Amino acid sequence: MITSTPRGGRRAVISGVGVVAPNGIGTGPWWSATTAGTSGIGRITRFDPSRYATRFAGEVNAFDAGDYVERRLRMQTDRWTWIGLAATGMALDDADFRPAEHDPYSMSVITASSSGGNEFGQVEIQKLWSKGAGHVGAYQSIAWFYAATTGQISIRYGMKGASGVVVSEGAGGLDALAHGRRAVLRGVDTVVSGGVEAPISPYALTCQMATGRLSSVADAAAYRPFDERASGYVPGEGGAILLVEELDAARRRGGPAIYGEILGYGATHDGHHPWAPPPDARQLARAIELALRDARIDAREVDVVFADGAGSRPWDELEAQALHAALGAHAAVVPVAVPKTMTGRLYAGGASLDVAAALFSMRHGVIPPAVHVERPDAGLGLDIVRGASRAADVRTALVVARGYGGFNSALVLRRTTDFDRTNDPDPED
Amino acid sequence: MRRTAITGIGVVAPGGVTRDEFWDSLVAGRSATRRITFFDPGEFRSQVAAECDFDPLAAGLRPQEVRRMDRYVQFALAAAIEAVADSGLRLEAEDRERIAVALGSAVGGTTLLENEYVAVSDGGRDWLVDPDYVSPHVYQALVPSALASEVSVRFGAQGPSVVVSTGCTSGIDAIGYGHQLIQDGEADVVISGASESGISPISMACFDPIRATSARNDEAASASRPFDRDRDGFVMGEGGAVLVLEELGRARARGAHVYCEISGYAGRGNAFHMTGLRPDGLEMSEAILDAMRQGEHEPADIDYVNAHGSGTRQNDVHETAAIKRALGDHAYRIPISSIKSMVGHSLGGIGAIEMAACALAIEHGVAPPTANLTHSDPECDLDYTPLVARRLPIDVALSTGSGFGGFQSAMILARDGGLREAA
Amino acid sequence: MNHETFTHDDIRQILVERIGFSEAELPDDLDTTFTELGMDSLAIVELQLTLQQDYGVRIPDEDAHLMTTPRETIDYVNRRRLVSEAA
Numbered sequence: 001m002i003t004s005t006p007r008g009g010r011r012a013v014i015s016g017v018g019v020v021a022p023n024g025i026g027t028g029p030w031w032s033a034t035t036a037g038t039s040g041i042g043r044i045t046r047f048d049p050s051r052y053a054t055r056f057a058g059e060v061n062a063f064d065a066g067d068y069v070e071r072r073l074r075m076q077t078d079r080w081t082w083i084g085l086a087a088t089g090m091a092l093d094d095a096d097f098r099p100a101e102h103d104p105y106s107m108s109v110i111t112a113s114s115s116g117g118n119e120f121g122q123v124e125i126q127k128l129w130s131k132g133a134g135h136v137g138a139y140q141s142i143a144w145f146y147a148a149t150t151g152q153i154s155i156r157y158g159m160k161g162a163s164g165v166v167v168s169e170g171a172g173g174l175d176a177l178a179h180g181r182r183a184v185l186r187g188v189d190t191v192v193s194g195g196v197e198a199p200i201s202p203y204a205l206t207c208q209m210a211t212g213r214l215s216s217v218a219d220a221a222a223y224r225p226f227d228e229r230a231s232g233y234v235p236g237e238g239g240a241i242l243l244v245e246e247l248d249a250a251r252r253r254g255g256p257a258i259y260g261e262i263l264g265y266g267a268t269h270d271g272h273h274p275w276a277p278p279p280d281a282r283q284l285a286r287a288i289e290l291a292l293r294d295a296r297i298d299a300r301e302v303d304v305v306f307a308d309g310a311g312s313r314p315w316d317e318l319e320a321q322a323l324h325a326a327l328g329a330h331a332a333v334v335p336v337a338v339p340k341t342m343t344g345r346l347y348a349g350g351a352s353l354d355v356a357a358a359l360f361s362m363r364h365g366v367i368p369p370a371v372h373v374e375r376p377d378a379g380l381g382l383d384i385v386r387g388a389s390r391a392a393d394v395r396t397a398l399v400v401a402r403g404y405g406g407f408n409s410a411l412v413l414r415r416t417t418d419f420d421r422t423n424d425p426d427p428e429d
Numbered sequence: 430m431r432r433t434a435i436t437g438i439g440v441v442a443p444g445g446v447t448r449d450e451f452w453d454s455l456v457a458g459r460s461a462t463r464r465i466t467f468f469d470p471g472e473f474r475s476q477v478a479a480e481c482d483f484d485p486l487a488a489g490l491r492p493q494e495v496r497r498m499d500r501y502v503q504f505a506l507a508a509a510i511e512a513v514a515d516s517g518l519r520l521e522a523e524d525r526e527r528i529a530v531a532l533g534s535a536v537g538g539t540t541l542l543e544n545e546y547v548a549v550s551d552g553g554r555d556w557l558v559d560p561d562y563v564s565p566h567v568y569q570a571l572v573p574s575a576l577a578s579e580v581s582v583r584f585g586a587q588g589p590s591v592v593v594s595t596g597c598t599s600g601i602d603a604i605g606y607g608h609q610l611i612q613d614g615e616a617d618v619v620i621s622g623a624s625e626s627g628i629s630p631i632s633m634a635c636f637d638p639i640r641a642t643s644a645r646n647d648e649a650a651s652a653s654r655p656f657d658r659d660r661d662g663f664v665m666g667e668g669g670a671v672l673v674l675e676e677l678g679r680a681r682a683r684g685a686h687v688y689c690e691i692s693g694y695a696g697r698g699n700a701f702h703m704t705g706l707r708p709d710g711l712e713m714s715e716a717i718l719d720a721m722r723q724g725e726h727e728p729a730d731i732d733y734v735n736a737h738g739s740g741t742r743q744n745d746v747h748e749t750a751a752i753k754r755a756l757g758d759h760a761y762r763i764p765i766s767s768i769k770s771m772v773g774h775s776l777g778g779i780g781a782i783e784m785a786a787c788a789l790a791i792e793h794g795v796a797p798p799t800a801n802l803t804h805s806d807p808e809c810d811l812d813y814t815p816l817v818a819r820r821l822p823i824d825v826a827l828s829t830g831s832g833f834g835g836f837q838s839a840m841i842l843a844r845d846g847g848l849r850e851a852a
Numbered sequence: 853m854n855h856e857t858f859t860h861d862d863i864r865q866i867l868v869e870r871i872g873f874s875e876a877e878l879p880d881d882l883d884t885t886f887t888e889l890g891m892d893s894l895a896i897v898e899l900q901l902t903l904q905q906d907y908g909v910r911i912p913d914e915d916a917h918l919m920t921t922p923r924e925t926i927d928y929v930n931r932r933r934l935v936s937e938a939a
Contacts, residue, residue, distance in 0.1 A: 052560060072872035076703075076894065104700060105715065113594055114572050122556075125546055125631050129553025133472045133634045135905050138897040140635040142703040142833055145536055146573065146594035151834025154698045160712055162696035163836065164602065167574045167592040175591055182609055203546060206560040207571040267615075269581040269590035271525060274497070274569065283587050286526065347572075404568070405578030407590060638901050639894065640913065705893055 012181040012191075013416055015250050015258040016095025016243030017356045018087035020196065022058030022236050022343045026090060031360050034368045035389045039342040041220045041234055046200050053216035054209055057200050058236025058344035076139040077152060078117030079237075080198035084149035085156060087241035088192055092157070095243045096255050097190065099157040106249075108161035108188045109154045110180045111241070112172030112195030114347035117144035118204035153192055161188045169403030170308065171267070173239070173351030174411045178265040180244045189249040194355070195348035196239030208235055211275065211404060213312055221372035223345075225309030225338050226316050226384055228375045233311040236340075239349015240356040247416075259359040263396075263414040264297070266290025270406035277314050284322035284408040288400065291410035292326070295396075299327040302334055302412075303392060304367050306354040306399040309338040311345075319400065320380035335390060336382045337361070338370035351401035355411065358397035362415035367392050433611045433691040434680040434845060437516025437673030438785050439508035439622075443479035443666055443772045446488065448511055451772075451782075452789050455797035456818045460650045460771050462664045467628050475642035477649040478628045479666035479773025483507070494579075497566040499538035501778070502579050504669035505624035509580050516673040517685055518618065520584055529588035529616035530581045531607035532671075533599030533623030535777030535832070537592075538570025540629045545570065580620055580671075588616045597737075597832025598696065599623050600670075600780020601840050605694035607674045617676045622785075624669025625778030633665060639704065641741060651801045653774075655738035655767035656745050656813040658804040663739040666773025670781040672788070677845070688788040692724030692825070692843040699835040706743045706831070710751025713829060713837040717755035720839040726825060728759040731841075733796045733821075735783045735828040736813075738767020739774050744831060749809045751829070751837075764821070766814040770800035780830045780838070787826040787842050794822050858907065858929040863922050870902045871895050882923040903929060 017027050022040025024030025033040070041058045049055040060083070065074055068086035077085075092099065099107060121144035127135040142148060147165045154163050162183055166176045173195045180191035199208060208214055215222040215232030223234040250258055266287040270278040292299060305327075308319055323331040339357045340346070346353055361367050367390045376384050399411045438448050444461030445451030454461065462479045470476035481504070485495045488507035495503065513520065520528070545567045549558040569575035574592045581590040589610060593603040600623035607621030636642040643662040645652035653664040680687055697712040697719075721728070734756075736748055753760045768786050769779065790796055795818050802815035824844040831837050860882055867873040871891065879889055886896050900916060903909045903925070909932045919925040 047557060051557060070872075071874060072890075072895070075870070075872040075898075105697065109698070114574070122546075124635070125543065126550065126553045126556065128631055128634050129547060129550065131553075131905075133630065133637065134901075136631070136634040136638060138638045138894045138901055140631075141639060141641070142894065144635075145596060145833070147535070147596040147832075147834045147836070148703075151596070151698075151703055151836070154700045154835060155702065158700045160698050160700045160715075162716075163595070163698045164606075164696070165594045167572065167594050168577070168590065169572050169574045172574075175589075179606070182613065185613075186609075202556060202558050203549070204571065206549060206558050206563050207542075207545075207567045209560055210563050210565050211568045267589040267591075268526070268587055269530065269578065271581045271585045271587040274575065274579055274582055283526075286587075403574055403578075404572070405574055406581060407574065407578065639897050640916075644913065702892060703894070 010185050011247040012184040012244050012262045013247045013250055013258045014242050014260055014359060015245045015255055016091040016097060017359060018090030018094060018241040019356055020060055020063060020083045020087045020238040021353060022060050022238055025060065025063055034339050034342060034357060035366055037369045037371050039371050041344055044200060047202055052205060054214040055218060056220050056222060056234050059200055060238050076143060078120035078143050078198060080117050080196060081149045081152050083196045083198055083238060084153060087196055088153050091241040091243045097243060099159060104158050104160040106161060106189040107159035108163050108183050109150045109159050109192045110164040110176055110183060111150050111193060112176040112348035113146040113165045113167050114169055114172060114197055115199050115204055116146045117148055118199055119201040120144055122201055122203045168407040169405060170345060170347055170350050171401045171403035171407040171409040172348045174399060174401045174409040175267060177262060177411060181262050184244060184246045189246045191244040192241060193244050194240045194242040194352035197347040197349040198237045199235050199347060200237050223311050223341060224372045225311040226376050226380055226382065227373045228377050230311050230313060230316055234344040236344025236346045239346050240352040242355060258416055260362055260413045261416045264291040264295025264412035266294060267409045272406060274405055277318060281318040281322035281325060284318060285325035287408040288322060288326035288410040291412045295412035297396065299330045301396050302327065302398045303394045304361060304397050305334055305336045306358050306397060307336050307338050308400045308402045309340055320382055332381050333383060335367050335392060336384045337367050339368045341370045341372055351399060354399050358399050358413050362394045362397060365391055365393055431612050431614060432677035433608045434675050434677040435672050435688045435788050436675045436680050436685040437512040438788055439511030439515060440670045440782060440785050441481055441483055441504040441508050442668040442782055443481050446481055446483050455768055455771060455786060456795055458798045458800050458816055458818060460800050462653050462773055463649045465628060468630060473633050474637040474644050475633060476646040477643060477652045477664050479664055480628060481668050498579060499541040499570050501534060501624045501626035502576050504626060505532055505576055505580060505671060506583055508622060508669050508671040509620050512671040512673045525585050526587045527617040528586040529610050529619045530577045530586050530590040531593060531603050531619055531621045532576045532580060533593045533603030533777050534573050534576050534625055535594060535596045535599050536627050536632060537573030539627050539632055541570035543629050543631050576624065584620065586620065595836045596834045597776050598780055598830040598836040598838040599777030601828060601830045601838040602696060604672060604781060604784055605840060608691045608694050611674055611676050617679060619674040620671060621674050622669060622671035623778045623781035625775040626667040627776055628665055628667050653740050653770050654801040655740040655770050655799055656806060656809040657802045658806040660740045660742065662741050663769065663774040666775035668772060668775045668782055669778045670785040672784060687845040689791045689842040689844050691840065693720030693841040695719035696838045699837060701835055704833055706747040708746050708750055710747045710754060713751035713831060714754035716837045716839040717827065717829065720841045724841050724843060726841060728756040730825050731756060731827050732763060732823040733790055733826045734763060734765040735787050735826060736765050736767045737829050737831045738769055740769060746808050748829065749811055752811060760811055764796040764814040764819045765811050766797055766799045768797050783828050784840060787828050790826055791823045791842060791844050795820050858926055860922060860926060863925055866899060866902050870898055879922060883921050885920050
């Protein structure tokens with residue numbers, strides 16, 4: 001019985017991954033491209049970007065919504081929701097999880113959101129202002145708002161458990177997974193989690209550019225976190241949906257091998273300024289420390305760090321400082337991965353896709369490279385995996401994510417195959 | 430397990446832009462709905478709304494905050510300032526790293542986003558909008574996380590910070606999120622609530638085609654008529670409320686005034702339709718039952734229900750069924766009311782305003798009425814507290830919420846020391 | 853004002869372009885209800901909005917329920933046009 005009261009002994013694992021990314025649709029193509037260092041960033045084609053200072057983005061150009069969403073539903077939803085539904089279907093297939101076979105109340109949808117249904121919203125608001133109120137369509141009330149994708153996923157798959165939408169800009173993907181873990185601890189067996197974004201439309205791009213954090217360098221390689229030439233980031237669309245299950249429930253239903261466990265999580269806020277950088281990296285470091293403590297691991301057990309990779313100063317410096325403060329001497333030797341250099345920053349999809357990459361690096365023993373970081377800032381003291389993928393035995397991954405406005409989140413993932421119980425909490429605790 | 434106390438309340442609502450004014454207005458049964466004044470509503474089907482007569486500077490905001498924050502953020506900040514003052518917490522003496530923020534909004538910075546859109550699109554003429562004319566703060570209107578970051582920044586709160594955006598249940602769900610942070614030991618204090626300011630052309634325009642909002646434009650003050658036979662939709666509102674949530678043990682230890690504790694919170698989804706509701710209220714009743722189980726409440730323990738009561742024909746039937754299914758015969762014995770009858774429906778914000786009303790109902794022993802309920806609907810045959818507030822001891826209050834996307838939420842507040850001292 | 857009759861081709865075009873019907877889903881029998889055709893409440897609203905926006909037919913609230921099938925819709929639109937032309 002689901003009581004929503006936390007019960008000891010329940011653990012949250014990830015059993016399915018669905019990806020729609022600028023460098024690959026589906027985890028197979030995406031992981032192949034990612035390990036090959038193939039970028040999906042290019043000049044914006046969705047509209048003519050020449051009047052905008054930022055003309056490059058990670059678009060998912062090969063995405064045919066018709067493969068995933070029936071036409072009538074496409075009329076009622078934004079591209080952001082099409083991508084979310086597509087990735088959810090992929091994650092469920094990956095986990096061999098059939099929602100119809102499960103108690104509807106045992107399944108929840110808890111995803112991150114950031115800018116919502118941008119293109120749909122711009123179409124409707126244009127009709128309002130150019131033609132009048134009577135020209136806004138029937139679907140605006142359900143297509144644009146931040147909960148739209150979560151609602152549609154729950155309806156499509158008949159999921160009646162406590163659902164949620166978490167917004168913390170770029171940190172949202174980790175916060176959503178953590179909230180999914182809270183649901184699992186409270187009795188929900190399955191949570192569709194992660195997040196996706198579709199921010200490439202004229203008004204949405206204009207809003208993003210107002211932060212001054214996007215690069216206006218006219219080059220597909222413009223987004224170079226931790227590089228001497230860092231000039232800002234490039235936005236992208238897509239993300240990842242992750243199927244979170246309670247460990248024993250996943251075992252009982254006999255699904256395919258799970259990827260790993262959500263072992264630890266920490267979240268803080270700089271509490272400093274609505275947009276300006278904090279004077280030090282104390283709170284980002286603390287988010288990492290909280291995650292390590294929650295995971296009951298020592299810093300030296302971290303085999304790879306998937307970095308937030310803001311791509312501008314002083315944010316890159318702050319992240320490096322946080323890693324050194326939280327991981328100590330280990331920060332100088334732990335591999336740091338920034339696969340989002342191949343996709344751009346995906347907001348609600350960003351940290352979610354990083355979690356997918358962390359899980360795949362665990363499963364395949366490969367850390368993907370950052371691309372375009374040819375001149376890493378040596379003063380940062382980090383071992384950024386660059387140029388080519390690196391073989392590595394990845395058992396434990398740390399994913400770091402920040403959100404505009406001061407949000408800091410960190411997640412520790414542990415490879416868990418064949419339902420091994422070596423991670424069971426010490427009965428003394 | 431750790432328990433959550435409510436030690437401070439702040440409200441910005443139509444008819445009362447402070448907590449005390451809000452409560453007085455509710456108890457008096459006064460409607461705050463009127464013809465829209467924020468813009469000319471002449472071409473809209475629904476021309477009424479519940480607007481806040483809000484002065485941000487008087488509420489304690491600074492000019493630069495007023496300049497950069499969308500109105501809904503201003504509401505939340507004002508309510509947070511009032512709530513923190515009410516709690517008696519001296520934040521400078523607190524461990525800021527243990528103070529979290531969890532706030533809700535359904536449509537976020539829609540007002541600022543629309544105003545900026547008009548400028549950069551040349552009044553809707555240009556698809557390729559002109560970036561040169563946009564406000565430097567427009568990104569914070571596009572992504573609603575600014576609601577949380579602004580409050581974290583104002584109070585120097587360095588604990589977890591998040592916006593919950595689950596449509597019209599955002600308010601209950603954000604407070605529920607804060608409650609779970611305390612339960613799980615991730616924070617000791619949570620500044621939690623919700624806010625919305627969606628009385629703008631695009632928001633009004635999106636509810637018109639689906640006839641969700643009242644078209645009773647000639648009788649604006651009585652347009653919001655939940656559970657009434659002649660109801661014809663909800664009245665758009667704006668506003669916000671913030672509660673200070675605090676771990677119960679430390680609240681008692683510092684001698685805080687504890688309004689009540691959160692004894693249960695649960696959500697479900699109807700997984701049915703983005704806007705439609707089945708008349709059986711099944712999933713809402715499941716959320717209520719789950720919240721009751723957490724608090725170990727029997728139906729007979731519930732003294733008052735603050736209903737979602739939006740005033741649409743379908744909601745009020747759905748909700749009547751849900752309450753009956755969850756509470757059985759007891760549903761007929763207790764006062765139930767919808768304050769949306771007075772303050773309108775502020776989408777993501779109203780859930781928090783309603784939780785504030787529940788806490789105040791427990792505090793004062795008064796159930797606010799449902800205004801404008803002059804002709805009962807046989808399909809809504811519970812005691813919906815028509816027109817006049819009711820004085821009675823309220824130890825346990827249930828609040829329900831329902832929203833687009835199928836979200837159904839319930840939260841139960843219990844008087845501190847009332848029923849659960851065995852724990 | 854468009855003096856042409858509103859025909860079943862017009863309604864089929866709306867169903868395809870605004871509601872998302874495929875050609876195969878279009879009804880041969882114009883008395884099939886929209887509900888039977890799988891249209892939800894929002895899709896029915898969208899259809900009526902198209903009539904208002906693109907065909908200039910104002911539909912007062914009280915008439916919304918009069919169009920449950922393609923045939924009823926065609927008849928309603930043509931009646932309303934006669935009325936507005938006569939005015």
